[in-house]
Amino acid sequence: MAKLEISRRKFLTGASLGASGIMLSGCDAFDSQLSIGSGLRSFLENANGLTYRAQRLLAGRDALAPEFTEADIRQPQRPNGVTAPDDDVYKGLLANNFADWRLEVSGLVEKPLSLSREQLMNMPSRTQITRHDCVEGWSCIAKWTGTPLSLVLDQAVVKPQARYVMFHCLDTIDRSLSGDIKYYGTIDLIDARHPQTILAYGVNGKPLPVENGAPLRVRVERQLGYKMPKYLYKIELVDGFANVGGGRGGYWEDNGYDWYGGI
Amino acid sequence: MESVARSQPTAGADTAAPKDETLIYRQSRWTRLTHWIWAISLFFMLLSGLQIFNARPQLYIGKQSGFDYNNTVFAIGAENTDAGARGYTEIFGHRFDTTGVLGWSGPAGQETARGFPSWATIPSYYDLGTARVIHFFFAWILTTTLIVWLVASAVNGHLRRDLAPRLDDLKRLPQDIIDHAKLKFHHTREYNTLQKMAYGGVLFVLLPLMIITGLAMSPSMNSVLPFLNDLLGGRQTARTIHFTVMVLLVAFFVVHILMILAAGPINELRSIITGWYRTDPPAQDDNSTERSE
Numbered sequence A: 001m002a003k004l005e006i007s008r009r010k011f012l013t014g015a016s017l018g019a020s021g022i023m024l025s026g027c028d029a030f031d032s033q034l035s036i037g038s039g040l041r042s043f044l045e046n047a048n049g050l051t052y053r054a055q056r057l058l059a060g061r062d063a064l065a066p067e068f069t070e071a072d073i074r075q076p077q078r079p080n081g082v083t084a085p086d087d088d089v090y091k092g093l094l095a096n097n098f099a100d101w102r103l104e105v106s107g108l109v110e111k112p113l114s115l116s117r118e119q120l121m122n123m124p125s126r127t128q129i130t131r132h133d134c135v136e137g138w139s140c141i142a143k144w145t146g147t148p149l150s151l152v153l154d155q156a157v158v159k160p161q162a163r164y165v166m167f168h169c170l171d172t173i174d175r176s177l178s179g180d181i182k183y184y185g186t187i188d189l190i191d192a193r194h195p196q197t198i199l200a201y202g203v204n205g206k207p208l209p210v211e212n213g214a215p216l217r218v219r220v221e222r223q224l225g226y227k228m229p230k231y232l233y234k235i236e237l238v239d240g241f242a243n244v245g246g247g248r249g250g251y252w253e254d255n256g257y258d259w260y261g262g263i
Numbered sequence B: 001m002e003s004v005a006r007s008q009p010t011a012g013a014d015t016a017a018p019k020d021e022t023l024i025y026r027q028s029r030w031t032r033l034t035h036w037i038w039a040i041s042l043f044f045m046l047l048s049g050l051q052i053f054n055a056r057p058q059l060y061i062g063k064q065s066g067f068d069y070n071n072t073v074f075a076i077g078a079e080n081t082d083a084g085a086r087g088y089t090e091i092f093g094h095r096f097d098t099t100g101v102l103g104w105s106g107p108a109g110q111e112t113a114r115g116f117p118s119w120a121t122i123p124s125y126y127d128l129g130t131a132r133v134i135h136f137f138f139a140w141i142l143t144t145t146l147i148v149w150l151v152a153s154a155v156n157g158h159l160r161r162d163l164a165p166r167l168d169d170l171k172r173l174p175q176d177i178i179d180h181a182k183l184k185f186h187h188t189r190e191y192n193t194l195q196k197m198a199y200g201g202v203l204f205v206l207l208p209l210m211i212i213t214g215l216a217m218s219p220s221m222n223s224v225l226p227f228l229n230d231l232l233g234g235r236q237t238a239r240t241i242h243f244t245v246m247v248l249l250v251a252f253f254v255v256h257i258l259m260i261l262a263a264g265p266i267n268e269l270r271s272i273i274t275g276w277y278r279t280d281p282p283a284q285d286d287n288s289t290e291r292s293e
Helices: A002-024 A027-033 A039-059 A088-095 A117-122 A149-156 B002-006 B018-022 B029-054 B128-156 B158-163 B167-181 B193-216 B219-224 B227-232 B235-263 B265-273 B286-291
Strands: A103-107 A113-115 A126-133 A139-148 A164-176 A179-188 A198-203 A217-219 A232-238 B023-025 B058-060 B072-081 B084-091 B094-097 B103-105 B112-114 B276-278
Touching: A027 A039, A039 B128, A039 B219, A088 A164, A103 A149, A113 A117, A113 A149, A117 A198, A126 A198, A139 A149, A149 A198, A149 A232, B018 B023, B029 B128, B029 B235, B029 B265, B058 B235, B072 B103, B072 B235, B128 B158, B128 B193, B158 B193, B167 B193, B193 B219, B193 B227, B193 B235, B219 B227, B227 B235, B235 B265, B265 B276
Parallel strands: A103 A232
Antiparallel strands: A103 A113, A126 A139, A139 A198, A164 A179, A164 A232, A198 A217, B023 B276, B058 B072, B072 B084, B084 B094, B084 B103, B103 B112
């Protein structure tokens, strides 16, 4: 018994010394195991798949994000990310007040579309006062007006093998050795057809300004801001995204954010 | 009766000497296992949480963050002064210089503007995406373990026997406070009143509140439970509560460790690793013997 006591004591001393060693060496102890593609990182990322399935199960297809009142609009919508695209194509379109801009709908659809801003604005619209939650932690309430994405998808007639909607944007967010990287992102068809998912051309009763994504941005109200691309020009229906960009479904996803941004 | 039966030593009949009657089986395997899973989970959740906070080192009250108006209650930042860059922390408008720890920190000559310092975050460098991966992984572990513990503790009697508040606890409270202040500890089978309050507070108030405010920040959960943020006072208030509960949990951790060191770390650690705990000999503490029968 006495012998056991000592060995236990030694074990505990050793264990606590080991633990404090991790503490003292600082929290860079875990850095090397956490890069994208590493085994540990991929294992931990499974939790996001679990969150996705659990929240889809709980929220279903049509549960609505909370909507607010005019009194809750207390400030302009805070812009983030790219706020003034430096791309020549974009600047050319902007100079002409987007008269030459078209929204292309392509990929796995029966009838590819090319819609002008006027055509989009002539479709039935939806206006909603919602809270924009940035992944960084801040929130901002604004009134958004736009065309429900489901109406555009219905017009293009989505093929049954399509699984995601991919948004292509005009703004260069990053530069790499292989060239400029344009913002892009994907959502599943459940969120694409959600009643509050709109292609917004107006905010707080005015046309969408450049810093918020003119001429068109997406609103996906049950997810975080990085899932709502700005400066849209093409919507592509795809059955996967492994071959696009970094293969993780979006610009920020390629840089380590989870594909599902509902939390 | 139960505690008498439980105070039989485990080792074979050859070691069943009278002196071992003070060695009791105090913590069930469910309590021990969940305790250590929580310890690991909370460690990673704290350090990844501080990294997430660094992405927006401000806390607000209300539904949204005030950019054109002021509803900030807490902020960590850096500013240029005549004496060079300084880090500051602002609580309800009162500003404190926290250079070296909060706002402006790093190795000498390589300081950077960041909320919490490198040694307090995972990863050590700025990486919001990775911190979120870690945070939500352990959020699932912590929540699952809390439910497992609750069910197991209801079934094995831990809740009723050790944690349920009794009238007697209230009577003992003044003496308990005096004993703790004098660092005079009684080693009994039961938790004392302050222990019950601390453990009960963490398990039934702080951790559930942490989970609820965490869920309230999820835009998707807001569509499932739209009333949650109304109840809490808005998403940004929920975030502020989430942070405040973190501070309280860290405070609990510090006191928890100090109490273990003061009450006898070997005995305390043995009970949460093996379950076996050395109680005070009956002759020295009549009260505790009375209570354990």
